[in-house]
Amino acid sequence: RRAPLVLGIETSCDETGVGIVRGTHMLANTVSSSMEEHVRFGGVIPEIAARAHLEAFVPTLRQALDTAGIELRDVDAIAVTAGPGLAGALMVGLSAAKGLALAADKPLYGVNHLVAHVGVGLLDPAGESVAGPAGLRTLPENTGALLVSGGHTEILRIGSLTSDVQLLGSTIDDAAGEAFDKTARLLGLGYPGGPAIDAAAATGDPRAFRFPRGLTMPKFEGSVEAPGKHRHNWSFSGLKTAVARAVEQFEVAGRPVPVADIAASFQEAVVDVITAKAVRAAGEHGITTLMLGGGVAANKRLRELLAERCAAAGIELRIPPVSLCTDNGAMVAALGAQLVAAGVAPSSLQIPADSSQ
Ligand code: KG4
Numbered sequence: 128r129r130a131p132l133v134l135g136i137e138t139s140c141d142e143t144g145v146g147i148v149r150g151t152h153m154l155a156n157t158v159s160s161s162m163e164e165h166v167r168f169g170g171v172i173p174e175i176a177a178r179a180h181l182e183a184f185v186p187t188l189r190q191a192l193d194t195a196g197i198e199l200r201d202v203d204a205i206a207v208t209a210g211p212g213l214a215g216a217l218m219v220g221l222s223a224a225k226g227l228a229l230a231a232d233k234p235l236y237g238v239n240h241l242v243a244h245v246g247v248g249l250l251d252p253a254g255e256s257v258a259g260p261a262g263l264r265t266l267p268e269n270t271g272a273l274l275v276s277g278g279h280t281e282i283l284r285i286g287s288l289t290s291d292v293q294l295l296g297s298t299i300d301d302a303a304g305e306a307f308d309k310t311a312r313l314l315g316l317g318y319p320g321g322p323a324i325d326a327a328a329a330t331g332d333p334r335a336f337r338f339p340r341g342l343t344m345p346k347f348e349g350s351v352e353a354p355g356k357h358r359h360n361w362s363f364s365g366l367k368t369a370v371a372r373a374v375e376q377f378e379v380a381g382r383p384v385p386v387a388d389i390a391a392s393f394q395e396a397v398v399d400v401i402t403a404k405a406v407r408a409a410g411e412h413g414i415t416t417l418m419l420g421g422g423v424a425a426n427k428r429l430r431e432l433l434a435e436r437c438a439a440a441g442i443e444l445r446i447p448p449v450s451l452c453t454d455n456g457a458m459v460a461a462l463g464a465q466l467v468a469a470g471v472a473p474s475s476l477q478i479p480a481d482s483s484q
């Protein structure tokens with residue numbers, strides 16, 4: 128039996144992604160981003176993102192099919208992100224996927240975007256082919272995922288990609304990438320802020336300012352104690368306010384703002400609290416393999432400190448290439464292939480966009 132050939136569609140935020148996989152073998156992963164259209168607003172504008180998906184979808188699909196050297200009729204199934212994400216943006220991808228499924232008479236799988244970020248971890252490194260049942264590998268037991276992007280900050284425990292996913296913790300306000308973007312704006316570093324802060328921090332002192340670690344108890348400096356229900360949750364809004372206050376103090380005093388030191392100290396605060404809480408949640412839930420996903424996974428300090436803390440806790444850390452950490456269609460296709468292989472029933476063609484879940 129051949130591994131399923133699956134087309135994956137992703138439109139939950141500002142990336143229009145179409146990916147094609149056979150089992151865990153990636154044949155195409157075409158991404159078109161509307162990022163540049165959002166730059167002057169300093170963040171993703173939902174309606175602009177939705178309109179951009181509408182324009183980019185068919186060319187992106189065409190290119191993915193050409194790259195894979197297949198036609199739509201060849202695929203075994205179509206998978207599409209059903210949520211969470213921006214409602215209007217999701218609806219463009221879902222509508223397109225439904226149309227294709229109906230026209231080509233293919234089963235449709237509406238998938239969860241967060242779980243798809245984890246599914247990408249199953250794709251073959253360097254495209255080597257994989258033996259096993261229907262050419263599929265499965266996730267190691269006790270896998271966790273830390274997802275950090277402009278839209279989400281979550282830690283998940285994945286018993287099975289097809290049936291057992293548990294949300295252990297998430298941000299209660301801004302996403303980690305959003306905190307980077309807003310802070311970069313305060314520092315006049317432009318958008319997207321993550322790469323700008325990452326670069327500015329390289330020449331700064333991360334100990335110059337002591338910025339708050341949200342949802343931890345400051346009196347236990349260096350520990351991650353937090354009140355019960357927020358034990359595994361994050362909060363970044365207080366941090367943003369603290370940075371604004373620091374910048375203001377320099378401006379009021381008429382002194383130059385130490386941008387590199389503030390960027391480095393801010394980054395250290397974010398990365399410290401993300402990694403400390405993720406590793407603790409993983410430890411408490413028996414997670415032995417942790418996957419990193421989302422655009423913030425590109426951050427050098429995050430990679431470094433997470434690797435250090437995972438090693439100390441005996442957790443194996445897996446970091447996919449950055450092109451697969453950010454939103455893309457191959458991750459959706461990879462999860463779709465798992466669902467097909469597991470014999471999961473397809474979704475109805477009336478499946479709604481679920482922006483909240
Ligand atoms: O996954 P992604 O491309 O899109 C979604 O948000 O869904 O992530 C983009 C986010 C932005 O907030 C961006 O500032 C952040 O990832 N980012 C970074 C870095 N590169 C991108 N944050 C910190 N350090 C980086 N090097």
Ligand code: ZN
Binds near residue numbers: 244276421453454
């Ligand atoms: Zn994402």
